[in-house]
Amino acid sequence: MKGLGRVFNVVAAASGVHIPLKGATAVTFVTFLDAGTQVATIKQSIDGTSEAVLDCDVYPHKGPGIGGTWTAMAEQDDTLDLSTDATNDCMVFTVDAAQLSAGFNCVEVTVSGGICVAILHDLVVQRKPANLASNVV
Secondary structure (H helix, E strand, O other): OOOEOOOEEEEOOOOOOEEEOOOEEEEEEEEEOOOOOOEEEEEEEEOOEEEEEOOOOEOOEEEOOOOOOOEEOOOEOOEEEOOOOOOOOEEEEEEEHHHOOOOOOEEEEEEOOOEEEEEEEEEOOOOOHHHOOOOOO
């Protein structure tokens, strides 16, 4: 067992998907859209229903999608805007399970364009990749 299942799990196409944080203590999202014109909106839900805006502080970083130096963005709440930065077309930000409101257990990030990858980490139970619980609702 290497990283997948021991350290992290991945949802490769995560935009608009409810990611449960029952088996992980955090999820990091990576967004990319060539020319950097994406906006990401963060919501929380209860098992994929009862969506609500997730009013939490995230500390995103931006950088060029082809690699390079990460630059801290200003602390933001439920909407992350990279629509005016053509140089840095990738964002990375983490939501901790502890940031969810009482009773909520899923995070949903929707990006206005491009791709969004979710990396669930700090797994509560380590398993072989084939034995990982579903990471979508």
